[in-house]
Amino acid sequence: MPFKKLKGGDYLLAFDHLVVYGESIENDIEKASKQNEVVVVKGGHHEPWGTYNYLAFMNNNSYIEWLGIEDKEKAHASDNPLIQHTAYAHQQKMEEPIQFALRTNQMDKLIHHFNKQEIPYQGPFPGSRVKPDGSTLKWRMLFPKYQMNDEILPFLIEWEGEGNQPPNEESVNEMDFSTIQVGVSDIQKASKQFEQTYRLGQPKIIHNQNEHYIAEWPLDNGRLQLVKGEGLKANFGDLVMSR
Known part of the structure; x- marks a missing residue:
């Protein structure tokens, strides 16, 4: 999908995906499928x-x-910040949304x-995953440094080729991403950082009605908001993913 071009030659970032950690993601997706009628497909393995x-x-x-862990030693030894965050979530028993990715086709420019x-x-960091059909999906990830026990800064992802596409039309849920909210302690400070x-x-x-304010930016396919609080909250149609 093409990105919207801005003045000056830059491109609007897009929301790519929400990362949810679980001790048993099979149980989590079964619950999501039953309660919210969400179509979930097997992604693959990151060996x-x-x-x-x-x-x-x-x-x-x-x-x-x-995202689940099948080899604890590999996960805890990884130098990839997302896997480190996943290992941290495993240690802290944080079965919830832990991160999200913003999609770009200008990663070198951002570096x-x-x-x-x-x-x-x-x-x-290069990434790859063998899909159920045997093909290999490849991408790159860029991580602004952050303290995973204190704050969340989304990482940037750039896909090779067409990117992470659904295997068929039946795998696409009839709902759109609309908003990702990031809970922060100081909205003014966090806004400047973002x-x-x-x-x-x-x-x-x-x-808003709570005498707090929300800082909001447009994304290519929705909105990014900073709110007073903690954790992540993502809206996909009527489906809300949060702590």
């Missing part, structure tokens, strides 16, 4: 990381990833931006 996943594809080129602005980061890190520009400020 070097000791992880595997199941996926729920949505209408507007987004999806939910249930240059990070270097120029002296923004600490890790990567890019602006600088992801080149988002100034946010739209929305005042």
Whole structure:
């Protein structure tokens, strides 16, 4: 799916996927399928990381990833920040959304931006997964540094070729991603960090009934919001994924 081009030649980031950790993701997806009528398909295995996943594809080129650990030694030894975060979630028994990815086709440009602005980061990390049909899916991930026990900064992903596409039309859920909310302790401070890190520009400020405000940015396929609180909350039609 093409990205919307902005003034100056940049492209609008898109919400790619929500990462949900579970001790038994098979039970989690069975519950999601029954309670919310969500179509979930097997993703595959990440052999070097000791992880595997199941996926729920949505209408507007987004999806939910249930990520599980099948080799604890590999997962805990990984230098990939997402796998480190997954291993941390395993230790803390955090069966919930733990991260999300913003999709880009300008990763090299973002790396240059990070270097120029002296923004600490890790990567890019190559990723690959053998799909159930035997083909190999490849991508790159870039991680602004963050403290996983204190804050969440989404990682950036760039897919090779057509990217992570559903195996067939029947695998796509008739619901769209609309909003991802990130809970933060200081909205003003976090807004500046998100602006600088992801080149988002100034946010739209929305005042709510709790005497707090929401900082909001447009994405290619939805909205990114910072709210007072903790954790992640993602909306896909009537489906809400949160702690």
